Amino acid sequence: MNTGFLQEQKTLEGDLNSENSHQNSVDFLMNWFRKRSIFVLAYGTGCGAIEMPPTFTSRYDAERLGIRGAATPRQADVIIVSGYCSYKTLRRIIRTYEQMSNPKYVLALGSCTVNGGMYWDSYNTIKKLEDYLPVDMYVNGCMPRPESILEGFIEIQKEIGEGKASSWQKYEENYKFYRKNQEAVLGEKVEPSYEADWYLYDGGL
Amino acid sequence: MILLDSLLMFIIAYGTGFLYYGLYRNITARFQRRYGPPVWQSFFDSIKFFTKEDSTSHGWMFYLGPIIMMSGAIMTLIFIPFFSSGESFVGFSKYGNLFVVLYLLVLGPLGNALGVGAAGNPFGAMGITRGLSRLFAMELPFYIAVIAIMSLSGSSDIATISSTQTTLNAIAYPLLFIAAMFSFIGMMGQAPFDVVGAPVEVYSGPATEFSGKFLALLMSQSAIFTFAKLVLMVHLFLGGADGFVELLSKTFLLFLFVIAFGSMYGRFKTPQSIDFLLKVPTVIAVVGLILATWSS
Numbered sequence: 001m002n003t004g005f006l007q008e009q010k011t012l013e014g015d016l017n018s019e020n021s022h023q024n025s026v027d028f029l030m031n032w033f034r035k036r037s038i039f040v041l042a043y044g045t046g047c048g049a050i051e052m053p054p055t056f057t058s059r060y061d062a063e064r065l066g067i068r069g070a071a072t073p074r075q076a077d078v079i080i081v082s083g084y085c086s087y088k089t090l091r092r093i094i095r096t097y098e099q100m101s102n103p104k105y106v107l108a109l110g111s112c113t114v115n116g117g118m119y120w121d122s123y124n125t126i127k128k129l130e131d132y133l134p135v136d137m138y139v140n141g142c143m144p145r146p147e148s149i150l151e152g153f154i155e156i157q158k159e160i161g162e163g164k165a166s167s168w169q170k171y172e173e174n175y176k177f178y179r180k181n182q183e184a185v186l187g188e189k190v191e192p193s194y195e196a197d198w199y200l201y202d203g204g205l
Numbered sequence: 206m207i208l209l210d211s212l213l214m215f216i217i218a219y220g221t222g223f224l225y226y227g228l229y230r231n232i233t234a235r236f237q238r239r240y241g242p243p244v245w246q247s248f249f250d251s252i253k254f255f256t257k258e259d260s261t262s263h264g265w266m267f268y269l270g271p272i273i274m275m276s277g278a279i280m281t282l283i284f285i286p287f288f289s290s291g292e293s294f295v296g297f298s299k300y301g302n303l304f305v306v307l308y309l310l311v312l313g314p315l316g317n318a319l320g321v322g323a324a325g326n327p328f329g330a331m332g333i334t335r336g337l338s339r340l341f342a343m344e345l346p347f348y349i350a351v352i353a354i355m356s357l358s359g360s361s362d363i364a365t366i367s368s369t370q371t372t373l374n375a376i377a378y379p380l381l382f383i384a385a386m387f388s389f390i391g392m393m394g395q396a397p398f399d400v401v402g403a404p405v406e407v408y409s410g411p412a413t414e415f416s417g418k419f420l421a422l423l424m425s426q427s428a429i430f431t432f433a434k435l436v437l438m439v440h441l442f443l444g445g446a447d448g449f450v451e452l453l454s455k456t457f458l459l460f461l462f463v464i465a466f467g468s469m470y471g472r473f474k475t476p477q478s479i480d481f482l483l484k485v486p487t488v489i490a491v492v493g494l495i496l497a498t499w500s501s
Contacts, residue, residue: 009240030256037246037253061239063230066246071408072328074261074416077253101416102258 012065015154016161023163034077034103035161038067038153041076041100045093046083048109048143055146067153073099078156081129083143084112084119087185090126091192094182097133104168105136105156110143117142131181134167134174211283211296215429218282222428223248225435225457229464236468247424254421261416263324270320271415271422277312278430284309285436287452289368289445302361303351306437310392313430314340317411324414332410335475336401339391342479343398346486347388350381353494354441357501363437367445375442380493382442387486389438391478393431395467398482400475435459 016035023031040062044052056062056069070076073096085093097104108129111117116127129135136159139152159165171178182190226247234241243249261267283296284306314336321329354374358366375382391398402410412423435456439445443459446452473481 005240033249033252033256036243037249039250058237058239061234061241063234063242063246064240066242066249068242071404072413074414075254075409075412075420077257099260101260 009064012150012154016065016157027163031161031163035157036066037077038065038157039070039075039077040067041073041079041096042069042071043079043093043096044082045085045089046110046112048080048082051109051143051146051149052080052082055149060146060150062150062153065150065153065157073097074101076100077103078105078107078153080107080109081113081133081135082109084110084117084122084125085129086125088124090132090182091186091190093133095191102168103160103165105160105165106133106167107152107156108135108138109141109149109152111140112142114138114140126185132178132185134170134178136165136167207297210294214283214287214294214296215279217287217294218429218432219425221453221456222430222432223251225431225460226428228457229460232461232464233468236465247428251421251424251428254416254424255418257417259417259419261324261414263414266323267320267414268419270316270318270323271419271426273316273319274313275422275426275429277309277316278426278433280312281306281309281437282429282433285433285440286364287436288447289364289440290447295364298363303355303363303366304361306363307348307351310434311340311344313426321411321414326414328408328413329411331407332401332403332413335403335407336411338475338479339398339400339482342482343388343391345483346384346490347392349487349490349494350385350388351441353381353490353497354378357497363440364445367440370444373442373444378493378497380489380496384486384490384493385438385442387482387489389434390463390466391482392434393463393467395463397470397473398478399467399472400478403472406472431460432456 040056042052044050054060056067062068073079077100079093079097079100081093097106106129108114112119112125113129113135116122116125119125120127126132137152137156139148141148144152156165179190224244227242227244230246231241231244284298284301286296286298287294318333318337321333354366355361357378358369360366360369370377394401400406402412407413412420415423436452438459439452439455443455446455
């Protein structure tokens with residue numbers, strides 16, 4: 001019976017369960033539940049966002065691995081930075097990331113998040129995402145197909161299960177470093193303004 | 206003894222509620238030609254949220270909201286006996302009758318409204334407005350049907366109502382059953398009346414601002430509350446149950462019907478769903494009430 005799709009499912013789940021951990025039992029259990037349930041913030045920054053709908057709907061069905069979308073940053077575990085991100089988007093990403101509750105993870109898609117990709121000489125996009133936010137996992141390609149995204153998710157899940165995915169702690173410990181880099185491109189006021197007449201202020205439209 | 210009984214009821218409802226929600230996700234996935242998550246996925250989700258940190262604070266009412274909802278769900282559960290007869294799994298049901306349960310059914314939405322109102326999230330407020338206005342429309346046909354059943358059985362005790370049915374109330378009074386089912390589908394948050402937490406439209410609706418342990422509490426209360434409502438429906442219309450096999454199969458069949466119905470239909474707009482509930486099921490319930498009193 002183990003042919004085709006069921007074989008694939010078995011392989012993916014086997015990948016998840018194969019870690020050899022050195023944690024105590026409470027940590028192991030907590031990480032096991034965190035690994036089996038991943039809420040992904042439905043937020044697309046660049047062209048890579050187009051690969052996310054097929055990943056989460058019937059064709060590739062990420063929900064079979066416990067991965068599903070979350071509508072708000074308060075409930076999300078993973079934020080996907082899907083491709084190039086302009087300064088204006090970066091403000092929103094930082095704000096969204098800081099609204100998420102710990103533990104939280106960042107998945108970066110595409111070449112643009114690694115080194116700028118085809119936007120390497122653009123005047124209004126950032127080149128290395130790692131300077132501004134801690135990244136747990138890169139999925140490269142331009143753009144990565146849903147299979148690669150699932151692969152990236154499984155790698156993140158493995159790291160969570162082993163207790164190694166700790167980028168959120170890295171962000172807290174090195175906050176000054178990240179903040180300095182953020183301020184270097186966005187100015188003193190990093191968060192977008194949400195005033196009543198927001199369109200008059202910078203960070204607005 | 207009564208506390209131990211209630212604790213057992215709580216544990217069973219907790220497990221069964223999450224199992225049903227997992228099955229719901231799995232079955233919906235099969236309807237959509239997907240493989241779907243594992244059966245215990247909803248349980249995994251809730252435990253995961255219990256292990257997350259909370260970073261939000263919106264005053265004490267925000268924290269009390271989920272707790273009021275949870276206590277509403279647990280109280281509803283322990284006032285409904287699991288079986289039509291017998292001394293076990295009755296909880297506090299001999300101290301309160303159907304009226305108490307009908308009151309307690311609205312405690313959850315009330316707590317939700319208070320908590321979400323304190324958070325001030327616009328999407329939450331939108332969800333709450335939709336939820337409360339739908340609640341008014343939903344209650345009318347449901348109450349007419351339930352009160353008719355109560356007067357026809359001559360008792361407001363849930364166990365008596367369920368054990369005195371010679372033919373099932375659903376078959377003896379089909380119009381009342383249909384009217385109550387429309388409201389019940391709304392109470393279970395299923396399409397076409399799923400305007401409250403409408404995904405895509407208002408994000409997560411009332412739950413938008415809740416994170417971590419509070420969201421986990423909300424998920425647990427919804428699992429428990431779902432099971433309590435299913436047991437209530439089984440008692441009122443489907444002849445109750447005498448053992449766990451009968452109880453679980455009847456509640457699961459009812460649940461399956463509700464989610465199958467929900468998967469088939471799209472979503473009404475808020476005014477449409479209120480209009481529909483106030484017109485169609487209410488008229489059906491009134492006609493059913495007249496016919497039932499006529500024939501008896």
